[in-house]
Amino acid sequence: MTGSILSAFNIIVGICTFIFPVRALDNGLALTPTMGWLHWERFMCNTDCDADPHNCISEKLYMEMADAMVKDGWKDAGYEYVCIDDCWPSRDRDSEGRLQADPKRFPGGIKKLADYMHSKGLKLGIYADVGTMTCAGYPGSLGHYDTDAQTFAEWGVDLLKFDGCNMPNWTLLAGGYINMSVALNKTGRSILYSCEWPLYEWQFHQPNYTAIRQTCNHWRNSADVFDSWSSVTGIVDWTADHQDLIVPVAGPGGWNDPDMLVIGNFGLSRDQQETQMALWAIMAAPLLMSNDLRAIDPQSQRLLQNRHIIAISQDPLGKQGTRKAKVNGFEVWQRPLSTGGLALAVTNRQEIGGPRHFPLTLATVLVWRSCYHQCNVTQILPQYRELGVQNLFSKLQLSVNPTGTTLLLLSPVPAMSCTRLQAKKWLRYLSKDRAQRTAL
Structure with missing residues (x-):
């Protein structure tokens, strides 16, 4: 490359860097793997509160989980987030284009729920989607990233799980996830950002984990966990098969997320539950339980609250095993x-x-x-x-x-x-x- 061409090249690179700066996510969150509770695997999209008021996706469910987290030692063990997954919103945005909670199932709105969590010393997580609709068909955030981020901040939300369904073109995924990250940071509120970006890109190409690490606090790589041994081992095997790629990017502030802990449900034996707990701690994974804390068996509770395993999970060195x-x-x-x-x-x-x-x-x-x-x-x-x-x-x-x-x-x-x-x-x-x- 001649001197004049090299100079021109450096100028172009400098301009592009100025226009498109690479900013690492620096929200001070998730310095150790996130701990909490997430509704999806256990409660899924149960919205029939007339037929099943005890288990439907409603403010009552999350308040009762928060009560259990405080009363039964979960908060003291380090579990702090109570997270809503899909199926919470109304089918339509309001007249100002803002997401709104289903009025029948969340009569007090999400801000009331966030205030309730905060009064218990807990934090509230919510769910949205990078595309036109969520996976269950509720309004997505495409074209509304700034509005939705500001709405979540005004409600007092502390974590956003951002799914990747219904994007018109997969090549828009990266931009969508980056734009929401920027929008969350602009609100001035500390909102932990949980992405599913690589999960949706793997079917097309190898994701850019450097960019993902710079954008998200944790990120899903593999398929949803089910309440079964084959599902748990499938996730473990995927992680091991790709460890040379994904382990180097993990550390304080950003983690590979193998999905929820299904301990205390129906599908895993005692030994299999211990295996999931042990390997999630070794893998420096977020410990997000999906179970019914109101009726969990004592053995599962002791395992999930085991202080020695949690100490491994939360080790400040932050090296994924x-x-x-x-x-x-x-x-x-x-x-x-x-x-x-x-x-x-x-x-x-x-x-x-x-x-x-x-x-x-x-x-x-x-x-x-x-x-x-x-x-x-x-x-x-x-x-x-x-x-x-x-x-x-x-x-x-x-x-x-x-x-x-x-x-x-x-x-x-x-x-x-x-x-x-x-x-x-x-x-x-x-x-x-x-x-x-x-x-x-």
Whole structure:
């Protein structure tokens, strides 16, 4: 490139940067993964309040969930958002072009609901769509981004879940999501922005995760979660298969969202519920429950409120964990923590037989950087147990139920001088190639 052409090129780039600046989302929110409750998987689009007043999408439902969150320890455990999903609005905008809540099901309007949440020390989330209509056919935000953002801010909304249905052309998705992000920030109110941008682009091309990270506080990548083991494992597998792409962009302020926790519903066994909870914590996923907090069983409540798992989820380092190994029907997942240690999950993916033993040697799961020379090992799931200080070559026999997970916390022990024998053993281990180490 000649000097004159290069100068012209730099001028054009400078002009384009001035016109189209890249501004990272900087709303100070979601510095750790979002925690709360979201209605969709459990209550879906049930709008028949005459036939089913206890479970229909109405202000009564959200107020009762808020009451339960305060009364039953959810708020104290860290769950703070009560989120409305699709099917809340009237079928038509008002005379000024503003969204309005269905007057029969939300007689006090959304502002009343937001005020109620705030009086409980909670926050309110709401749902809208980037396209012409929501997925259930209610008014979308296309052409109304500024108006809708200002409306949500005036109502006192704290989170927006922005879906991606009914966009006339998929190439408009990115612009729509960016425009709503700008509109939310212009309101001056702190509104957490939950996007479904990549979910709707994957069918056409690989999404631009740098732009998504600069726009959203978290983003959905894969299909809606159902109350089934196959749905949970499908999401887990998708995440693992794409981890090299999606993990590097996650961190404080922006997270990959594998969708809702369905713990406490009908489709998952006890072991499968523990697996979802453990892996969502390892994956630094938002913990948005979709269940009935008014009637949840005590075991599910204890699991969802487990302070040790929540501490892993909310670790301030903000590093998303990854799948490190697949062997003999087991999967090993790891997440680095701010303590210098690791959260380690061993999942038994077999769906037949009984408990199987997984021989865990710390050296073989690549934790030596954190545990040189020793680690204190604590089992979090399936029950809490202190396993004591282990060195790199100690062998732990983990018993893992079919579809279950053993979740461990590995905390480094301050280095001590090692014996000559330990040093020789360590050097022999490092001299082996990776295949030999795995076979140890």
